[in-house]
Amino acid sequence: MPPRYDLHSHSTASDGALSPRGLVRRAAEQGVEHLALTDHDTLAGLPEARDAAGEVGISLVPGVELSVLWGSRELHLLGLWVNPDDAGLRELVANQMAARERRARTMGERLDKAAGLANSYDRACALADSAAPGRPFFARLLLDAGKVRNFQHAFDRFLKQGRSAFVKTPWCELDEAVRVIDAAGGRAVLAHPARYGLTRRKLRQLLTDLVNAGGHGLEVATPGLSHDQRALLSACARDFPLAASAGSDFHSPEQHWLELGRLPELPTGTRAVWEAEVPA
Ligand code: MN
Ligand code: MN
């Protein structure tokens, strides 16, 4: 059996439900041997996760999930095996967090108007225990106020790109993020490539740009892909000089349809992103 990897997960340091320690313990219970904690634009959960990984005897891959701009689109880029003490990375993350906070304030103001809520920003902050709550916390407010039927409806009606409470954020550019991750000793991996609604052609353009920027890989083994999506991503991982990664994007035990480490195999003919990290 090859070592079991899950290279994409979230803790309460961003929008996850479990503390870094709780997340690592759950990963160990699920048989994960190498877990990457990849919170959105923060490295804050990594020290606790590293200690917890030592306690339960699994390896923690220090990571981060950066929001980046590719043209006018917002994408997510994972930095895996980054040095959390790297000054350039810490500066980038601090800038991203400041942008997140401004975005959250504006989002709150817009939701107050558009959905007839009050003090959305402050209430989302309280829920998230953060000054920069992400969209899931605003979705929760909408749900609790009976303004939407479910989470997806909150995004479709108010929060997603093109809707009234969506706020464009000045994230860093894809190229810059790749450069900073690389300089921090990490590997830049495109997160959930099937989730951006790109045509086949656009996706190949994106991967070309990622390769040219010095990117390392793309996530291929993720839960919930359709047969066609899986075939497309597998082909991309073979056609481009990019490694294949595996990650659940676990946020919460309430997502009963996915679990840490419960991932499809990497497609044949692809190179694993962890190759050369761990001797066979
Ligand atoms: Mn998230
Ligand atoms: Mn993401």
Ligand code: MN
């Ligand atoms: Mn994620």
